[in-house]
Amino acid sequence: MTPHRPDREVAIVAFAQSDHRRRTDDLSEVEMVMPVLHDVLRQTGLRTSDIGFTCSGSSDYLAGRAFSFTMALDGVGAWPPISESHVETDGAWALYEAWVKLLTGEADTALVYSYGKSSPGSVRDVLTRQLDPYYLAPLWPDSVALAALQAQALVDAGATDEPALAAIAARSREDATANPHAQLPGARPQGEYVVQPLRTGDCPPIGDGAAAVILAAGDRARELCARPAWIRGMDHRIEAHSLGVRDLTDSPSTRLAAERAGAFEAPVDTAELHAPFTSQEVVLRRALDLDESVRVNPSGGALAANPVMAAGLIRLGEAAARIHRGDSDRALAHATSGPCLQQNLVAVLEGDSDA
Amino acid sequence: MPEEPVAVVGIGQTKHVAARRDVSIAGLVREAAVRALEDAELTWADIDAVVIGKAPDFFEGVMMPELYLADALGAVGKPMLRVHTAGSVGGSTALVAANLVAARVHRTVLTLAFEKQSESNAMWGLSLPVPFQQPLLAGAGGFFAPHVRAYMRRTGAPDAIGSLVAYKDRRNALKNPYAHLHEHDLTLEKVQASPMLWDPIRYSETCPSSDGACAMVLTDRTGAARSPRPPAWVHGGAMRSEPTLFAGKDFVSPRAGRDCAADVYRQAGITDPRREIDAVEMYVPFSWYEPMWLENLGFAEEGEGWKLTEAGVTELDGDLPVNPSGGVLSTNPIGASGMIRFAEAALQVRGEAGEHQVDGAHRALGHAYGGGAQFFSMWLVGDTPPTG
Numbered sequence: 001m002t003p004h005r006p007d008r009e010v011a012i013v014a015f016a017q018s019d020h021r022r023r024t025d026d027l028s029e030v031e032m033v034m035p036v037l038h039d040v041l042r043q044t045g046l047r048t049s050d051i052g053f054t055c056s057g058s059s060d061y062l063a064g065r066a067f068s069f070t071m072a073l074d075g076v077g078a079w080p081p082i083s084e085s086h087v088e089t090d091g092a093w094a095l096y097e098a099w100v101k102l103l104t105g106e107a108d109t110a111l112v113y114s115y116g117k118s119s120p121g122s123v124r125d126v127l128t129r130q131l132d133p134y135y136l137a138p139l140w141p142d143s144v145a146l147a148a149l150q151a152q153a154l155v156d157a158g159a160t161d162e163p164a165l166a167a168i169a170a171r172s173r174e175d176a177t178a179n180p181h182a183q184l185p186g187a188r189p190q191g192e193y194v195v196q197p198l199r200t201g202d203c204p205p206i207g208d209g210a211a212a213v214i215l216a217a218g219d220r221a222r223e224l225c226a227r228p229a230w231i232r233g234m235d236h237r238i239e240a241h242s243l244g245v246r247d248l249t250d251s252p253s254t255r256l257a258a259e260r261a262g263a264f265e266a267p268v269d270t271a272e273l274h275a276p277f278t279s280q281e282v283v284l285r286r287a288l289d290l291d292e293s294v295r296v297n298p299s300g301g302a303l304a305a306n307p308v309m310a311a312g313l314i315r316l317g318e319a320a321a322r323i324h325r326g327d328s329d330r331a332l333a334h335a336t337s338g339p340c341l342q343q344n345l346v347a348v349l350e351g352d353s354d355a
Numbered sequence: 356m357p358e359e360p361v362a363v364v365g366i367g368q369t370k371h372v373a374a375r376r377d378v379s380i381a382g383l384v385r386e387a388a389v390r391a392l393e394d395a396e397l398t399w400a401d402i403d404a405v406v407i408g409k410a411p412d413f414f415e416g417v418m419m420p421e422l423y424l425a426d427a428l429g430a431v432g433k434p435m436l437r438v439h440t441a442g443s444v445g446g447s448t449a450l451v452a453a454n455l456v457a458a459r460v461h462r463t464v465l466t467l468a469f470e471k472q473s474e475s476n477a478m479w480g481l482s483l484p485v486p487f488q489q490p491l492l493a494g495a496g497g498f499f500a501p502h503v504r505a506y507m508r509r510t511g512a513p514d515a516i517g518s519l520v521a522y523k524d525r526r527n528a529l530k531n532p533y534a535h536l537h538e539h540d541l542t543l544e545k546v547q548a549s550p551m552l553w554d555p556i557r558y559s560e561t562c563p564s565s566d567g568a569c570a571m572v573l574t575d576r577t578g579a580a581r582s583p584r585p586p587a588w589v590h591g592g593a594m595r596s597e598p599t600l601f602a603g604k605d606f607v608s609p610r611a612g613r614d615c616a617a618d619v620y621r622q623a624g625i626t627d628p629r630r631e632i633d634a635v636e637m638y639v640p641f642s643w644y645e646p647m648w649l650e651n652l653g654f655a656e657e658g659e660g661w662k663l664t665e666a667g668v669t670e671l672d673g674d675l676p677v678n679p680s681g682g683v684l685s686t687n688p689i690g691a692s693g694m695i696r697f698a699e700a701a702l703q704v705r706g707e708a709g710e711h712q713v714d715g716a717h718r719a720l721g722h723a724y725g726g727g728a729q730f731f732s733m734w735l736v737g738d739t740p741p742t743g
Contacts, residue, residue, distance in 0.1 A: 066411035
C-alpha cells in the first residue's frame, strides 16, 4: 500500500488533558471537559468563535444515557452556532474527522476533544456490550478476559513471556512518574492474576479523564505554535470482529494504517502506542517494526492512565507535545478501538527541522 | 485549495417496516449496502472506506455496533468511521463521507445509516433518568409539542395546517415502494379525527418507528465518469450545532438551522431558494415542522411558511414539492432518516425517483436535524457538476 500524502499541511498546535483519576464523583462530564478546553484555547489564544470546526469523541454507554455528548457541547459554548460533529468512539477518530475537514480547505482550525468516565459503572461489563449482540455479547466475555486470550496466544507463539510483560508494565509506570496527569505512576507490584496470564500490573487502571487538541493548517499553525507537530500522514483500518477469524498475535490493520500514513518511510524516534494491556504493546511493536532505538510511551501510556474514549486522543496529544517541546522530530501515534486491537489508527507527526 | 467534486452514484434502501424480524442488524445494513453497490454497478473491492451512522446505541442495545458490522459491510482491511450527531446523524454521516472524497483522501466511499428500532424501545432509550436534568417528557413528541404551539401562536397559523402536511406526506408515500406507511384508505378527515397525543400533535401527524437502512456510494469525478446512471453532484453541504437549552434559543426557528442553510446556499450559489431549488427532502417528524422549516430554510418569510403549505405549494405537483418520498412522517428509522432525506434528494436530481419523481428536478435539498432542534446537517445536490 502506497502512503497517502495529504494535499495540505495540518498540525497539532496545542494539547491538554485532565489529571486522570480513579473516580470523579464530584464532577459532571461537562465539568471534567471544561478545564481542558480552556487550556488548549489559552495555549493558542483562540476563542471558541475563532475555531473553524469542532469534533468530539465519547460513548453513550459509558455515560449511561442517550445523546450524552449534547451536554458537553453546551460546555464548549456553541453560540453563535458552530460547525460541529461527533464520533461515538475514541477522540482519535474525532481528530481524524477534523483533519479531513481541514484537508478540504473548508476550515483552517479545529478543536477536538474527548472524555470518558468509567467510574460510574463496571467498565469490564460495559465493554462486553460492544461485542456481536447475537453470538458473543450474551456470554458477557469481559475486556480483560479477551485481552488474556490474546496474551496467551502470544506466549504460546513464543512472542513474549510473563517476565517480558512485567518489564513493560514496570517501564511504563516508571516513565509515568514524569507525567503529572498519570493515574498510576511509579513502581508497583505485578500482583495476582486477573485472568491468566495477565496480572494486575498487565492491566490498565480504571479511571476518568478528558483531553483536547487544536489543529491548524499551514501558516495558521505557525502563528499559533512555535514548533507545530505536522501530520504527515494518518490512516485507520478495521479488522474482522470475531476473534476466531483473527490471528491475535498480529495486527495487520495497524501495519496497513502505518504504511498508508507513511510511517515506514523514515525512522521515528518516539511512538505513543494505545496499548491498554502489556501484551498489546508486544503486538503493536511487531506490527510497526519498532526496535529498541524508539522511545515507546514516554508518557507511561494507557497502562498509567486509561480514560476510555480519550486514551487514544491522548496518544496523539502526547506525541505532538514532545514535538512541541523539541524532544522528538518524528513521532508515531497510535489509537485503538474494539476488542483485542480490532480497529487501529496511526498518525505520523513531524516537527520542522531547526534551520 | 480546490476540492474534488463529489458525486452520488449509488443509492440503496431497505423496505422500511415496523419490525424486520427476518434479518439481524448486520443483515439489514448489508441489504441497503448491496443495493447501493448494485445501483452503482460496483463491487465491494471498489470501496475504499466506509462511514456509518446511527442514533443512540441504546436503541438497539449495542455499544459501537460498527465494530460488529465491519464484516457485513465489507470493511475488513479498510477504514471505518462511525458518526453520531443525534437525529441529524444520517446527514452528518453522508457529509463526513463526502469530505473524504472532497479532500482526496479516498476516491470511492460507502456511507450508510440505519436503525433497527424493533430491537428495543426508542422512547425509553431516550428516557434514561439523569439526575438534575429534565427528562425528555415521554419521548420526542413531548419535547417538540410546545414549540409547535409557539409557532401557531406566533404566526396565527390555522389549526388545520398540520393535518394537511400529514395527509400530503402519507399520500406521497404510496408512490414510494420503500416507505414504511402505505395507508391506502387515509383521508384528511381521518388524520383530523386521529387521537391527540401531545396537543396539538395528533397520532396521524407523528412519525412511525421503523427498521431500516440507507446507503450511498460517493465518488470523485473519475468515478462519476464511469457511473452507469446519472450521478447527483454535491453543490454544498454543512453542519451547524447550538446548545440544547439557553435563554436566547429560538426553538421555533433555531439559528443553527438558518446558518446551516445559508452556508449551503452560499456554497451552491443559491440566492433565491424558493425559485432555484426544485425539490426538498425535509426532516419533518411531526407535521407542523414543515411550515416551521420552510421559514427556517429561507423558502418563506417569517410567519409565512404555513401559507405555502395551505396553498398546495409543497404538494408533489406544487412548485416546491416537499418530501415527495413521504418523508419522516411515513418512514422513521431514526439514525437513517437524515440519510434517506439526502439520498432522496439525490434520487430526484438523478431522475431515478420513480413514481414520486418531481419533473425537471435539477437541484434538490436534503435536510436533517436532531437533539433539541440543535444539530443540523444539509446538502444541496444537482444534476450537473459544480462549477469552479
